[in-house]
Amino acid sequence: MxxxxxxxxxxxxxxxxxxxxxxxxxxxxxxxxxxxxxxxxxxxxxxxxxxxxxxxxxxxxxxxxxxxxxxxxxxxxxxxxxxxxxxxxxxxxxxxxxxxxxxxxxxxxxxxxxxxxxxxxxxxxxxxxxxxxxxxxxxxxxxxxxxxxxxxxxxxxxxxxxxxxxxxxxxxxxxxxxxxxxxLAEAAVADERRRIARELHDVIGHSMSLIAVKATVANHVADARPQEVRAALAVIEQTSRSTLTEIHRVLDLLRSDGEPQQPHVPAPGMADLPELAAHARSAGVEVDLTVREEAALPPAVAVSVYRIVQQALTNVVTHAAPTRCSVNVDVDGREAVIEVVDDGGRHGRPPRAGRSGHGLIGMRERTKMYGGTFSAGHRPEGGFRVSARLPYDLNGTEA
Incomplete structure (x- = not known):
């Protein structure tokens, strides 16, 4: 009534x-x-x-x-x-x-x-x-x-x-x-802001390191080898475009519902690891990438694996290039194991002590989110090693 x-x-x-x-x-x-x-x-x-x-x-x-x-x-x-x-x-x-x-x-x-x-x-x-x-x-x-x-x-x-x-x-x-x-709502907002900050750090840190290396190379060989300058500029252009696309994707998370959205860009995952390795090679790092994936990773875990590898390669490019680096990713259906090992800087380049910073903190936090283990440090024989283990269930949550 x-x-x-x-x-x-x-x-x-x-x-x-x-x-x-x-x-x-x-x-x-x-x-x-x-x-x-x-x-x-x-x-x-x-x-x-x-x-x-x-x-x-x-x-x-x-x-x-x-x-x-x-x-x-x-x-x-x-x-x-x-x-x-x-x-x-x-x-x-x-x-x-x-x-x-x-x-x-x-x-x-x-x-x-x-x-x-x-x-x-x-x-x-x-x-x-x-x-x-x-x-x-x-x-x-x-x-x-x-x-x-x-x-x-x-x-x-x-x-x-x-x-x-x-x-x-x-x-x-x-x-x-x-x-x-x-x-709880404020804590959720703070967590989301920290997650977005980590995403931006990983994206910008990796890309800017690569751009800085290629720009340095182009500046040194501008007169003697113009073809190599052209190749460096091509890498810088491609890296800048892909970085802008990823930044737009991350910043879309901060927009309100009424604001226009950028076209949807899929989150990076396991299929994008070869592209990461190619970028590192163009910056003077001989990357040996090995991926063994017995089972498909949930999207959230795949993004974390990608970001950890991305940050580890960024550290190698920034602190050790030119050098040799091996990247091993092993997925067996229960956990994802990541290992990134470099041989250290050549030509007597001293390593940066501990390589401390937001990069290692971000990798450690991503690993901790899944209840996994993370380690990073110098090797006795030279170089640096990063290792992470991310256990998960089929839903992509902590195992």
Whole structure:
């Protein structure tokens, strides 16, 4: 129905609860355990409707409905519409609305609401027992619950306090969950930024190292061997184009949904390793590439393997070229093992101590992501060795 759709599921539930509470209030007024009210029996229906009405709208206007519920309970008590020993029933709607206030407002404001309701209820009960009750006709039958105002005040106080405490706990848990969700979202964004930074480092570091080497060669042989200059410029052009394509692919991850996207470029993988080796050869590194792939790698693992080999070759080009290097990639269906070994710089070129930097850190982090092992260091016989083992399952996650 249209009215149900407008109210929503929770609004309909509140309306049903309001009707149930109104019926309960009517029953308490019609069949009281103590002296009856001086009001006619039919008046129980409109009084119950007015007292219970705030429950139906407590989600939309919690503070207004709290004031209305409390005022209705106080007026019904002060003017004698209630019966002895069931005054707490009249304040039951106030209890339910106070829970909603405590679940949505700050502790200070909801505590003020609790204090106001308690003061109003206690005042109304004392007025009822001091001025209204003496004028009521005695009960025809022995009372099931004798008049006792401390009990009435105690029951109302316990109900209101319990509702406030439960609502406060609910609000605290809701806020804690929201903060946790925000924290997880911020952590996910930070992780994604670090991943993109590693991608850019690998792409730009590899390409710029190759371009720098070829530009140096071209500069030294520009006059003596123009053909070699032309070949170096061709390598620089090809490397620049492929690097720009990869940079566009990585930066597309930072675009919002409404911004135009570059044409989709597939992520690099095992099939692109020969091209990496060719780039390193053009920079003066004799690369011996061996790839043994018994099973197809999941895309995420293939990208990590490619990036590790790319960074290792970048380090060789930057710190040891011209030299000889062997690259071995072994995939057996359970793990991917990568080993990159170079012979060190020729012509007495001293190695860079430890070759520390973001490159080794990035390779180590990629390996750690799959729960694998990574090692890098100088060899006793000369040169440098990088080794990584990436265990995985068929879904590309940590094995």
């Amino acid at each position: 249209e009215w149900a759709r407008r109210l929503g599921g929770r609004g309909v539930a509140d309306a049903v609860v309001a009707v149930i509470v109104a019926l309960f209030v009517v029953y308490a007024f019609v069949d009281p355990p103590g002296p009856s009210s001086s009001w006619p029996a039919w008046s129980a229906w409109p009084v119950a409707a007015v007292v219970s009405f705030p429950i139906a709208l407590r989600r939309r206007r919690p503070w207004a409905m709290l004031g209305l519920a409390c005022a209705a309970g106080v007026l019904a008590t002060v003017f004698g519409a209630v019966v002895v020993s069931t005054i707490s029933v009249t304040f039951l709607p106030t209890v339910l609305v106070l829970y909603m206030v405590a679940a949505t407002a700050s502790i200070a404001w909801s505590l003020a609401g609790l204090a106001g309701c308690l003061f109003a209820a206690v005042t109304a009960v004392l007025i009822f027992y001091g001025q209204v009750l003496p004028g009521l006709a005695p009960a025809a039958n022995p009372t099931e619950m004798p008049p006792h105002w401390p009990v009435e005040i105690g029951v109302i106080g316990v109900l209101l306090t319990a509702a406030w405490a439960i609502g406060t706990v609910v609000r605290w848990k809701r806020d804690t969950t929201a903060r946790l969700v925000r924290h």
